[in-house]
Amino acid sequence: MAPKAAYFDELVERNTLTNFRDTAKMLGKHQKQFINWLLERRFIYRDSRGAIKPRAAYANTYFTIKDNRQGYPQTLITPNGRSAFQLLLGDEEVSA
Numbered sequence: 235m236a237p238k239a240a241y242f243d244e245l246v247e248r249n250t251l252t253n254f255r256d257t258a259k260m261l262g263k264h265q266k267q268f269i270n271w272l273l274e275r276r277f278i279y280r281d282s283r284g285a286i287k288p289r290a291a292y293a294n295t296y297f298t299i300k301d302n303r304q305g306y307p308q309t310l311i312t313p314n315g316r317s318a319f320q321l322l323l324g325d326e327e328v329s330a
Contacts, residue, residue, distance in 0.1 A: 251298060251310035254286065261320055271323070278309070285309075 252260070258268035269286065272278045277296065278286050286309050288297035296315030302308040311319075 250313050251300070252316065253308070253310055257311045257316055257319070260316065261323055263323070268319075272319075275322075 254269055255265045258265045261268065263271070269278070273280070276289060277292050278288055281287050285307070288299070288309055292315070293299075296312060296318060298310050298312055299307050300310055
């Protein structure tokens with residue numbers, strides 16, 4: 235039963251994770267604008283190859299890294315991350 239449970243948990247988790255483009259759309263932002271906002275506030279950084287990586291402090295709460303279909307690591311945003319970014323973006327728009 236354990237292998238089935240682990241597979242199901244992975245499948246459910248994968249469906250709740252979103253990439254930067256989809257998250258930006260959910261938040262009503264352009265992808266580039268959203269990524270730049272995350273970079274400026276130091277939630278993420280670009281590695282030497284230009285790939286987006288989460289800062290260690292946010293790695294397991296706001297972001298997770300999974301292998302994509304081609305086998306390369308991809309940074310995805312968790313439901314907690316989406317909620318936090320929605321609140322932060324809303325606060326900035328009000329105060330701006």
